Amino acid sequence: MTLIPQEIFDRLPSAIIVVDDRRRVMHANRSAIDLIGNNALNRDLALSLRHPVILDSLDAVLAGSTEQNGEITIPAPVSQSFVFHAERILDTPLSDGSFATLVLDNITSAHKTEEMRASFVANVSHELRSPLTAIIGFIETLQGPASDDANARQRFLNIMFRESQRMARLIDGLLSLSRVEINEHIAPKDAVDVPHIIQNVMETLQPQATKRGITLSLDAEDNTPVAIADADQLHQVFLNLIENAIKYGGEDNAVKVSTKPVDRVPGSARPGLSVTIQDQGPGIPKSLIPRLTERFYRIDEARSSTAETGMSSTGLGLAIVKHIINRHRGHMTAQSEIGVGSTFTVFLPAHPDPASASR
Ligand SMILES: Nc1ncnc2c1ncn2[C@@H]1O[C@H](COP(=O)(O)OP(=O)(O)OP(=O)(O)O)[C@@H](O)[C@H]1O
Ligand SMILES: [Mg+2]
Numbered sequence: 001m002t003l004i005p006q007e008i009f010d011r012l013p014s015a016i017i018v019v020d021d022r023r024r025v026m027h028a029n030r031s032a033i034d035l036i037g038n039n040a041l042n043r044d045l046a047l048s049l050r051h052p053v054i055l056d057s058l059d060a061v062l063a064g065s066t067e068q069n070g071e072i073t074i075p076a077p078v079s080q081s082f083v084f085h086a087e088r089i090l091d092t093p094l095s096d097g098s099f100a101t102l103v104l105d106n107i108t109s110a111h112k113t114e115e116m117r118a119s120f121v122a123n124v125s126h127e128l129r130s131p132l133t134a135i136i137g138f139i140e141t142l143q144g145p146a147s148d149d150a151n152a153r154q155r156f157l158n159i160m161f162r163e164s165q166r167m168a169r170l171i172d173g174l175l176s177l178s179r180v181e182i183n184e185h186i187a188p189k190d191a192v193d194v195p196h197i198i199q200n201v202m203e204t205l206q207p208q209a210t211k212r213g214i215t216l217s218l219d220a221e222d223n224t225p226v227a228i229a230d231a232d233q234l235h236q237v238f239l240n241l242i243e244n245a246i247k248y249g250g251e252d253n254a255v256k257v258s259t260k261p262v263d264r265v266p267g268s269a270r271p272g273l274s275v276t277i278q279d280q281g282p283g284i285p286k287s288l289i290p291r292l293t294e295r296f297y298r299i300d301e302a303r304s305s306t307a308e309t310g311m312s313s314t315g316l317g318l319a320i321v322k323h324i325i326n327r328h329r330g331h332m333t334a335q336s337e338i339g340v341g342s343t344f345t346v347f348l349p350a351h352p353d354p355a356s357a358s359r
Pocket of ligand 1: 283284292293299300316342
């Protein structure tokens with residue numbers, strides 16, 4: 001009998017684990033190691049994959065039942081869903097039935113797509129309805145009472161143009177959010193120089209800052225580590241956070257951004273870096289801070305309006321930021337004091353090999 005080389009198992013997208021009659025992990029291919037970690041070998045699987053359905057199924061096949069199938073969700077670090085198949089190894093020259101295999105296939109993308117389809121339809125209908133209602137109303141007015149009024153026509157066309165642009169921005173934001181959500185379970189791998197990204201963002205936002213009389217500054221500590229990240233997505237994160245600080249930070253104030261190393265990213269044991277974005281705006285009531293990352297949430301429609309800030313607002317920015325940071329296995333906190341200002345802090349894990357930073 002010829003044995004199949006380990007490399008072939010390592011190339012398979014399915015996670016394959018072999019346990020002995022005491023449920024100790026005897027073999028695990030690369031996909032399985034990604035899931036249960038390197039320390040799992042030779043120890044009870046319960047120590048690395050603490051899921052009762054999986055453990056019960058393995059116990060059942062080891063006790064004599066031939067196979068078990070099912071679906072599970074592992075909640076941390078990001079929720080992932082799997083279909084699994086557990087089976088006792090019988091009648092092979094290698095086994096007398098005291099081993100079992102467990103095969104897990106990741107179905108998170110398929111699951112998420114289904115959930116998102118449902119919530120997308122509900123949210124988007126509601127948010128697109130208001131600009132559309134306004135557009136339809138003005139079309140009716142132009143067709144009827146205002147049909148001969150050149151002044152009204154110009155004014156109404158301007159409003160209709162503005163409302164259509166708002167609909168286009170909403171659609172762009174929703175698509176951006178769904179793209180991020182679909183890939184959230186795939187951790188980024190690149191080495192990224194975060195202060196460099198922030199400098200680019202500041203250059204992009206300088207005209208808006210100047211218009212509102214706001215001074216932007218960046219203080220990057222020399223030993224700020226390189227992040228393990230997706231550069232385009234980090235650009236999106238800091239673009240929204242710094243844009244928010246400009247929009248909601250009051251006129252003629254300062255927006256200060258600083259970066260520094262941290263011993264560990266909150267919620268994990270990994271070292272990393274923090275980025276703090278501080279404004280001197282009117283601040284955010286404490287009770288509302290947890291709601292900021294909800295889709296379409298705006299504290300005060302009037303304060304967020306284009307007329308007030310000269311900038312657009314869909315209420316999707318921080319929802320996108322939250323999902324990107326989740327994908328990065330990072331963390332975000334917001335602190336605010338009424339009348340003093342708001343501070344958003346983003347934590348990101350450091351890259352283990354900083355020499356490969358992309359600039
Ligand atoms: N620095 C801040 N100071 C005060 N309020 C803020 C600040 N940042 C965000 N907010 C509040 O949180 C809300 C949600 O912010 P978010 O970035 O998600 O959406 P937005 O800025 O309104 O729209 P978009 O980001 O899509 O342009 C804002 O409408 C605003 O009310
Ligand atoms: Mg925003």
